[in-house]
Every structure is written in C-alpha cells, then in structure tokens.
Amino acid sequence: MSTHTEALPVVVIGAGPVGLAAASHLVERDIAPLVLEAGPSAGSAVREWGHVRLFSTWSELVDPAAEKLLAPTGWTAPDGATYPSGADWAEKYLQPLADVLGDKVRYGAQVTGVSRLGRDRIVDADREQQPFTISILNADGTEQRITARAVIDASGTWSTPSPIGGDGLPALGEKAATARISYRIPDLKDPAVRARYAGRRTAVIGSGASAFTALAYLADLAEETPGTHAVWILRRGISGSTFGGGTADQLPARGALGLAAKAAVDDGHADAVTGFRTDAVERAGDGRLVLVGEDGRRLDPVDEVIVLTGLRPDLSFLSELRLGLDERLQAPTELAPLIDPNQHSCGTVYPHGVKELSHPEKDVYLVGMKSYGRAPTFLAMTGYEQVRSIAAALAGDQAAAERVELTLPETGVCGGAGLFDQPEATEATGGGCCAAPATLTIGAPASSGGC
Incomplete structure (x- = not known):
C-alpha cells in the first residue's frame, strides 16, 4: 500500500453499535475513520426496534474504547446491571458517542457500491496497491465517490429480513x-x-x-382485549430446547423470553403449529389471509401475519469485491464453522478476530451482525471484540490483533443471540428435529421428536 493510500481514512459503513465501536478503536489507534450512516442519526436501525428491551445488561453493551472517548465529556455510564431498550441504547449511548466522533460520522450517506479504484473484481494488476472507492447516495439525491485505505462493513442485517417461504424465497402471494x-x-x-x-x-x-417477544406482547394484549389470539407457526417441532435456556440461561432476560412464550401458549393466548413450512399466502373471502403449507395443509384464516424468521446480509453493494463467504451462512469462510447453527455448540463462540474475518480482498471486513451472515448467534460484545482486533491489525500491531479474548454467557439452547441480543432462529436452530406437523397445547404431553 502506498504512503498516499495509508493517509486515507478507513471507511466504516453503519453508525450502529459495532460501527461506532470500530470508529472508537480506530481513533484510539490514531487511524482516521469515516463512518457512513444511511439514516438520519446514530443507531437508526436500533431506533426502529426501540420499544424492545435487550436481554444483555448495560455492562455488556458499552464498548471499552468508546467509553474512553465518552468519559472526558462527563458522560456517565448507565447502571450496568439494568437492561436498556433499543431506544435507551440509541439515545443514552450511541448518539452521544457519535456526537463525540463529530465530523467523523456522516448521516444520510447510503453506500451503493465498493470497489478498488480503477479495478473491477476481475483485474489482478496492482490490485492491492489501489485504494478503495466507495459510491454514496446522499440524502439530497446527489451521488458522490470517496476513497479509503480499508473498509469495515458494519451495516448489519436489519434492512433484509427473511421472507415467509420455507425455502428462503417469498411465499406465493406474500408480496401481494x-x-x-x-x-x-x-x-x-x-x-x-x-x-x-x-x-x-x-x-x-x-x-x-x-x-x-411478539407472542408475549400479544398475550398481554389478549388479557386486555378479548378476541386477541396468536397462532405460533414453527417450521420444526417442539422439544426441550424450543423455549431457550429458561432459568439456566446465564442471560436471565433471554431465558425469560422463552418462558414468556411458553406461558402465552399455556394460558391459551396462542396455539402452536409445528412442522409447517409456508408455501403460499392466499386471501380468504373476507380478505383475511390463509397460510398454505408445503404439505398442502391450509391453516384457518388470520387477520395479520408477523414474520420473524431471521435476517440476512445485503451483499449487493459489495459485488465488485473478492469476498470469501461460506456457501450456506454467507459468513466469512473461516468464521462460519465456529458459528454454524447446524453444528455450533450451545451458547459458545470460539474467540475470533481479524484472522477469521479476513477475505481474499485485503483490508475489507464484514463485522457485527453482518459477519454472521444468516447465523443467529451474535452478541454485541462479540462485535466489539471483532473491531478491536481489526483496528489493531490496521495499525500494524499484529500481536494485539491475534490476542483475542471472548467469553460469552452460556445457555441451554442451540443458537445464541441474534439481532443484537434479539435472536432470530433459523431452521437449523428451530425446536425439535423431526416432528410431524401438529397443533400442540404446551403443557400437554408433547408429540414432537427430540434432538
């Protein structure tokens, strides 16, 4: 890399928790970051689920380098033992951190493409000597290009939720x-x-x-409003792991969520339909929706459908870069085996950093939720450790980059946290292994197969 290229900033895509942590670690290393945020404020995606309470405490949600930046401003860390909502996280931590970073954060800057200057993904000649070029669509509709020495993509997966279809595609009639x-x-x-x-x-x-969480919310509503009822649809069966770690979960609030879902069914506010993979969404004569399974079953009409089948990374604007991604998870090749929900041991994540997050395209990193692709096992503290390691590597401190330490709370359920501590289970982490389709009342003897 040329001296001129080294003088360029490191572009960080996304001013969410991990993106701002990345900027903080870069500043600590005397490397200039430029954070590009598509939304109008820090944590724009987090604010969209601001009403949801996280199951990690404040002590696990503040990055150490970020806290050092905030300390001179008089910022006081919230009570480390309490659980913030998404809105709390954004307003009491993310926005103050972005304000400290000042002009190192740009809002209304949507990244539409990343490449090597003058080199598409085919060209080898002098590739690594060229800086990155980033195409931006500004909030006012103008287009712009900037150059960078490295790119850290912390844009997350919030903007690309998975569809209803059991095959990963939108079900027939879903869009309509x-x-x-x-x-x-x-x-x-x-x-x-x-x-x-x-x-x-x-x-x-x-x-x-x-x-x-959705089931618990609807159950509370049902207590107040007669006629409110939920139909909980699972692609697999129900087993002992379906409701998470319960009281054995070292993240108590996470365990409580599963217990709340179980209570919703036990109390008659929801029915559980297992082994159902949606193939089509049809309209009943009264305008309500009928879900049709791959096996031909048709469920009774519903007024509304809430789809929480996971999230997936948007890789479209990275198409000119040479990424090494696992063919199933869409996570970096070396990271994927450590987080694969088909094999990943319950509640454990092996320490990982720059080595596992590197790609054939040098100095490009996917971090945070995006690094996990479609895997549902991510915690915020994982992302903070990722960017600490990457910042050390970019600063040439290989020893610090390789000195990765990460200890996560254990849980009794395969699959850990998803959307910053709000897990989105995939088919691989769904309860049960081979249960036949059934409508169950939790609390009665279960007919599902176990793992």
Whole structure:
C-alpha cells in the first residue's frame, strides 16, 4: 500500500453499535475513520426496534474504547446491571458517542457500491496497491465517490429480513399481501399498531427470541382485549430446547423470553403449529389471509401475519469485491464453522478476530451482525471484540490483533443471540428435529421428536 493510500481514512459503513465501536478503536489507534450512516442519526436501525428491551445488561453493551472517548465529556455510564431498550441504547449511548466522533460520522450517506479504484473484481494488476472507492447516495439525491485505505462493513442485517417461504424465497402471494404482513416485533404502545392487532387473530412465524417477544406482547394484549389470539407457526417441532435456556440461561432476560412464550401458549393466548413450512399466502373471502403449507395443509384464516424468521446480509453493494463467504451462512469462510447453527455448540463462540474475518480482498471486513451472515448467534460484545482486533491489525500491531479474548454467557439452547441480543432462529436452530406437523397445547404431553 502506498504512503498516499495509508493517509486515507478507513471507511466504516453503519453508525450502529459495532460501527461506532470500530470508529472508537480506530481513533484510539490514531487511524482516521469515516463512518457512513444511511439514516438520519446514530443507531437508526436500533431506533426502529426501540420499544424492545435487550436481554444483555448495560455492562455488556458499552464498548471499552468508546467509553474512553465518552468519559472526558462527563458522560456517565448507565447502571450496568439494568437492561436498556433499543431506544435507551440509541439515545443514552450511541448518539452521544457519535456526537463525540463529530465530523467523523456522516448521516444520510447510503453506500451503493465498493470497489478498488480503477479495478473491477476481475483485474489482478496492482490490485492491492489501489485504494478503495466507495459510491454514496446522499440524502439530497446527489451521488458522490470517496476513497479509503480499508473498509469495515458494519451495516448489519436489519434492512433484509427473511421472507415467509420455507425455502428462503417469498411465499406465493406474500408480496401481494404486504398490507397485512409485518417483519418486525410490533410496538403495541403505539395506538395505531395496537389497533391493528387488538381483537384479531395473528400468525407469528419464527422460533427465536423475537418470536417469543411478539407472542408475549400479544398475550398481554389478549388479557386486555378479548378476541386477541396468536397462532405460533414453527417450521420444526417442539422439544426441550424450543423455549431457550429458561432459568439456566446465564442471560436471565433471554431465558425469560422463552418462558414468556411458553406461558402465552399455556394460558391459551396462542396455539402452536409445528412442522409447517409456508408455501403460499392466499386471501380468504373476507380478505383475511390463509397460510398454505408445503404439505398442502391450509391453516384457518388470520387477520395479520408477523414474520420473524431471521435476517440476512445485503451483499449487493459489495459485488465488485473478492469476498470469501461460506456457501450456506454467507459468513466469512473461516468464521462460519465456529458459528454454524447446524453444528455450533450451545451458547459458545470460539474467540475470533481479524484472522477469521479476513477475505481474499485485503483490508475489507464484514463485522457485527453482518459477519454472521444468516447465523443467529451474535452478541454485541462479540462485535466489539471483532473491531478491536481489526483496528489493531490496521495499525500494524499484529500481536494485539491475534490476542483475542471472548467469553460469552452460556445457555441451554442451540443458537445464541441474534439481532443484537434479539435472536432470530433459523431452521437449523428451530425446536425439535423431526416432528410431524401438529397443533400442540404446551403443557400437554408433547408429540414432537427430540434432538
């Protein structure tokens, strides 16, 4: 890399928790970052699920390098033993951190492409000597290009939720029914949202903590509004691991989510439909939706559908870079075996940093949720350690880059945290292994197969 290229900033895509942590670690290493955030404020994606409480405490959600930057401003860390909501995280930590970084963070800057200057992905000649070029669409509609010495993509996966279809594709009729379909946990404190689900029958598709949260919210609503009922749809069966680690989970709030989902069914506020993979979404005569399974089964009509089947990375703007990605998870090749939900040991993540996050394209890194591709096992503290290691490597401190230490809370369920401590279970982490399709009442003898 030329001296001129080394003088360029490191572009960080996304001003979320891991993106801002990356900038903090770069500043600590005297490397200039430039954070490009598509939204109007820090943590724009986090704010969209601001009504949801995290199951990690404040002590696990503040990056050490970021805290050092904030300390001189008089910022006081929230009580480390308490659990913030997404809104708390954004307002009390992310935005103050972005404000300290000042002009190192640009809002309304959507990255539309990344490449090597003058080199598409085919060209080998002098490739690593060229800086990166980043195409940006600004909020005012203007286009711009900037150059960088390295790129850290912390854009997350929030913008690309997985569809209803059991095959990973949108189900037939899904797009036409979008007015009655949501891919987010509903904010029932919002009167308009509350009215959408009150007194109605709602299908909740998914088997992670986001689905647990939605079921718990709807159960609370059912206590107040007669006629409110949920149909919980799982692609696999129900086993001992379906509801998470429960009281054995070292993240107590995470365990409590699974117990709340179980209570929703036990109390009659939800029915569980297992072994159901949606193939089509049809309209009943009254305009409600009918979910049709791959096996031909048709469920009773529902008024609304909440789809919480996981998230996936948007790789479209990285198409001119040479990425090494696992063919299943879309995670970096060396990282994928450590987080594969088909094999990953419950609640453990091997220490990983720059080595596992490197690609054939030198000095490009996917971090945070995006580094995990479609795997649902991510915790915020994992991302903080990732960017600490990467910043050390970019500073030439290989010893520090390789000195990765990471200890995560254990849990009794295969699959850990997903959307910054809100897990989105995939088919691989769904409860049960080979259960036949069934509608179950939790609390009665289960007919599902176990692992």
